[in-house]
Amino acid sequence: MRSFILTIRCRDSVGIVAAVASALAAADAFIVESSHHGDTASEMFFMRTVFRPSDVHATSRADFLQALAPVVQQFGMDIQLYESDHRMKVVIAVSRLGHCLNHLLHKWHANELDVDIVGVVSNHEDMRRMVDWFGIPFHHLPMTADKHDQEDRFLDVVRTTGAELTVLARYMQVLSDRMCQRLEGRCINIHHSFLPSFKGARPYHQAHARGVKVVGATAHYVTPDLDEGPIIEQDVVRVGHGLSPEAFVKIGKDVENVVLARAVQWHAEHRVLLNGDRTVVFQQSA
Template structure:
């Protein structure tokens, strides 16, 4: 495996002829070896999205600032929103949970097994139920109970987030509706798992809603949090088949496995800079483009 510095370039701009050629030729001239590249032009919004992974292959350009400087003329030419990241950087993540611990357990196991490219820095909860799990993994547990003063509780949550240098808050079945102010503060930095295949069955007890409608599949949705409840840009979804012989609790049991998988994918893809916002939607560059 190569030990050369590796960087991730993401681009968002108006679609135009020559973007891919301009980026790839600039990287080649800078001594970069492109190992992965994906791009998408949205005909509906006339926007172009690109994600490129490259490593240093020469001696002229070696740092992220070198490549940023080399790419600036291209960014200016096409009016790009351009970001460069060190591929080795592991975003700091805080997990928030209430009383349902399956998603928390799954994420912590994958993180502890080095299967998620993140650094978990702590667990936040409005209950004390998950303390033992967090502390088993050697993580700080921030118990922030709801005691009738939601603004004060959310101020504490945001303080824990900011003071720890956290880059992403993951709502791993955190059963509290975040205020509009907190949603705005965490825009693009907060992922939720909703135990339903959105946009169907929003709000409370979605599996019971689904059972009442006699659906044949139930699912889960990983999405960015916005002030509009359960309507943030969707990152990932998956489903599992159900049938008429199952009760609502069977739906819940099956759904938990799907929630685990969907949330872990959403966190991983965010950490790998594979998710680009496209208005109320997302562009997700999975492995292999």
Template sequence: MMFPHFILTIRCRDRAGIVAAVATALADSQAFITESSHFGDPETELFFMRTVFRPTGALVSTLEDFRIVLEPVAKRLGMELSLHPAERRTKVLLAVSKHGHCLNHLLHQWHSGELPIDVVGVVSNHEDMRRLVDWYGLPYHYLPMADGKQAQEARFRDAIASSGAELTVLARYMQVLSDEMCRHLEGRCINIHHSFLPSFKGAKPYHQAYARGVKVVGATAHYVTSDLDEGPIIEQETQRVTHALEADTFVRMGKDIENVVLARAVRWHAEHRVMLNGTRTVVFQ
């Protein structure tokens, strides 16, 4: 009989014996570990761990069984502990404005079964992407800014709640979220910024980069916070450029990078590989 895999993530104060305690608890429950990564941060003195395992017998086999098994270990070591079925797909709501390349890439990867997510809808402050979204048979929430940011964001939050979305992805959604909205989505909203942060924040970063004569262009996927373009970084990528290229070429090259970087960040979040560490992240690849 084949049992499902579970993903265990742990965050706690670093100390000796954490890995041994977790491994022993799982072994005593006849669980078989198939993947495990851990990291102790000497600066914050925090410990992070991600372990994938599967039951091997009927003694302990369900998610709730393993929560009970691991509870004494978590209590003794002061752990923040989460357990997830590995096969469960994260429900994702996408947000976009007029630039559809990241949206199109994510929808294609989802539709092809290449991303472990279920897209539950698309939010936009414009109508431009409706035809694309309709083709995929998804709800399209047109939320114009005409009624003001506060009313528009209230409807945005309603769309998140009604769809059951666990993650919101700003796929070139060219609106600055309010502090209230950022707090509401803390740790569950990913943005793609078309620049290699922390350089060139805000509007038209490729044109800023061109004006500074950079030798690489890039993109950054990060969690959204109330500090514009300063949230914890999940993934980045760059590509070399030369003095002979124009700003519009920077933009065209950057779009391909944005697609790849955002898809990686969404995948890693959905697979519970990303853990917050203050203003930074720990990413188990």
């Protein structure tokens, strides 16, 4: 049944939830799922509501936006209204390590990842055969002396495919500040450590040198500050003192796969709202 996803961000205030619910009820909407959060540190309010028209033929997206307009004006809201059956278009970038790419493609092929993967970009040819097998366009964009030229061609792929999200699935290139700004809020990276620990290169080896007892992975939005973007999802796995750095790498791959797939799915379902340098993530109830 046709339904909509409403996301709200505004200054926290008394009566927001009641006002939104009343406006939707007056527009003959049936609320299916709703979550909200008031952040005391920033004094901001965040809300995600899924609803459907009581009569599937009666009310359009424009009608609901009009019904919500007085509430939006009253509370100074930044709102977005999405149709829930829209599958977000995604471009994935990868270098030579294909485990995260393979996991995303497998989940997509099995209809377990509700997005449309419209292209894969790589600075190497290593993953072409696998991507071709899935029937997805593969764009080989080798690095050149002119980094901006390569990034411009990358951005051309994003533009021509209509991609709404770019996923760096172990794409081992640091994006320029200019490219980070172009993709702000629409680019997710997987970093193979439990940030903010062990930023930059070879984090598993850094972790091994410090004798850590857990290693992890972090999915975050990309910003000009390396490995500093708002965190979407993290997970860890225990490791023993007898393991080598190479064993850390092997163990960590499974965690990277799961963490990145969760972050992509939650972003595609509009469950992640930015709150400055942090995020509010409305995870689905069990």
